[in-house]
Amino acid sequence: MxxxxxxxxxxxxxxxxxxxxxxxxxxVLVFYLVPNYINExxxxxxxxxxxxxxxxxxxxxxxxxxxxxxxxxxLLDRSSEEDERAIEKGSTQRFVLMVxxxxxxVALFESxxxxxxxxxxxxxLFVAHPVRTWWAYSLAFVFPIAVTFIFVxxxxxxxxxxxxxx
Numbered sequence: 001m002x003x004x005x006x007x008x009x010x011x012x013x014x015x016x017x018x019x020x021x022x023x024x025x026x027x028v029l030v031f032y033l034v035p036n037y038i039n040e041x042x043x044x045x046x047x048x049x050x051x052x053x054x055x056x057x058x059x060x061x062x063x064x065x066x067x068x069x070x071x072x073x074x075l076l077d078r079s080s081e082e083d084e085r086a087i088e089k090g091s092t093q094r095f096v097l098m099v100x101x102x103x104x105x106v107a108l109f110e111s112x113x114x115x116x117x118x119x120x121x122x123x124x125l126f127v128a129h130p131v132r133t134w135w136a137y138s139l140a141f142v143f144p145i146a147v148t149f150i151f152v153x154x155x156x157x158x159x160x161x162x163x164x165x166x
Contacts, residue, residue, distance in 0.1 A: 009074065010073060010074055011073060011074060011075065011076055011077040012072070012073040012076065012077075013073065014073070015069050015070070015072050015073030016069075016070050016073035016074060018069060018073075019066045019067070019068075019069030019070035019072075019073060020066075020070060022062060022065070022066035022069065023063065023066040023067065023070065025062075026059055026060075026062035026063045026066055027063065029055070029058075029059040029062070030056065030059035030060060030063060033055075034052055034055045034056050034059060035052070038051050038052045038055060039051070040052055049156070054155070093128075094128045094129065097124055097125070097127060097128030098125065098128050100124055101121040101122075101124040101125045101128065102121070104117065104120055104121050104124060105117050105118070105120075105121040108120070109160065110160055111160075112160075113159075113160045113161050113162050114144065114147075114148045114151075114159040114160055114161060115144050115145055115148050115161060115162075116162075117144075118143070118144025118147065118148065119140055119141055119144050119145075122139075122140040122143065122144060123137070123140045126140055148161065
């Protein structure tokens with residue numbers, strides 16, 4: 001296939017490349033990582049209680065959306081429209097604060113608990129971006145508490161809740 005023929009068939013090469021990379025990673029997740037590295041207890045009362053259930057669902061959703069992204073790149077021509085997806089480089093300070101938020105979450109999750117670490121990382125992310133309304137900062141407290149509650153009480157995922165020593 002000549003490069004000119006490829007350009008005629010593919011309307012947005014960025015979507016096709018991104019979809020192909022996501023498809024590759026999701027297939028590795030679904031067919032290799034989940035079956036080989038997530039152990040199932042020998043006796044399950046319900047298949048939805050399996051530790052493989054949620055990663056399997058997420059993996060198959062990524063497969064589906066990556067195929068849709070590839071199809072979008074092949075079928076939709078957006079050259080006449082203004083592309084809102086254009087990458088605009090942000091400040092170095094914003095990038096550094098986002099990395100700091102990730103490092104805070106990873107480093108303190110086990111020792112300080114999911115709620116405290118989630119609140120702290122979300123506050124750092126809000127400072128990194130131009131969030132200047134007071135009610136948005138209240139969401140930094142509500143979301144980590146709600147997500148932890150859903151994981152612990154609804155999905156029975158054991159998460160560290162409170163810091164050690166409190």
